[in-house]
Amino acid sequence: MSDIFEILNQIEREVEKILNTALLKTSAIIQSVREPWELYDRGDHYEIIIEAPGIPKEQIEVIEEPSGIRVIGSGEHRRINVYIPISGRVERAKYNNGLLSITVKKQGRKIQIE
Numbered sequence: 095m096s097d098i099f100e101i102l103n104q105i106e107r108e109v110e111k112i113l114n115t116a117l118l119k120t121s122a123i124i125q126s127v128r129e130p131w132e133l134y135d136r137g138d139h140y141e142i143i144i145e146a147p148g149i150p151k152e153q154i155e156v157i158e159e160p161s162g163i164r165v166i167g168s169g170e171h172r173r174i175n176v177y178i179p180i181s182g183r184v185e186r187a188k189y190n191n192g193l194l195s196i197t198v199k200k201q202g203r204k205i206q207i208e
Contacts, residue, residue, distance in 0.1 A: 131165075131176055140180060140198040147192030148172045156187045156196060165194065 130145040144165055146154060154167035154174075162179040182198035189195075 129176075130174065131178065133178065133180070139185065139200055140182060142178055142180075142196040142198065144174070144176055144194040144196070145192065146172075146174055146189070146194050149174065149192075151189040154189065154194060156184060156194075158184055163196065163198065165196070 132143045134141045134143070142163070146165075146167060148171055149167045149169035153169060154165065157164045157166070159177075161181065162177055163184065165174060165176045165178075167174050180198060182201050185197040185199045187194060187196045
């Protein structure tokens with residue numbers, strides 16, 4: 095009888111190992127799919143924070159496009175190509191400790207209705 099319980103315990107441990115491995119792999123996949131940037135509305139401008147660790151500042155380009163902003167760059171072990179669909183004019187870009195901060199002035203104006 096004790097052999098049966100030992101076998102059941104062993105099966106339980108193996109199933110637990112398999113499930114833990116599957117959960118770790120799923121978590122890694124979800125993290126790799128997440129966009130490497132955040133967008134914050136600061137009133138009269140937007141602030142975009144892009145994760146770019148390991149990419150030298152000199153290898154990063156911020157490009158204004160008609161319907162958004164593209165950021166491209168590459169380092170020895172990492173490459174980014176990010177498109178942010180936002181209208182506005184880039185006021186400045188600052189790189190510090192692997193984070194690129196882009197300030198985008200909001201475009202548009204209030205229209206007076208007659």
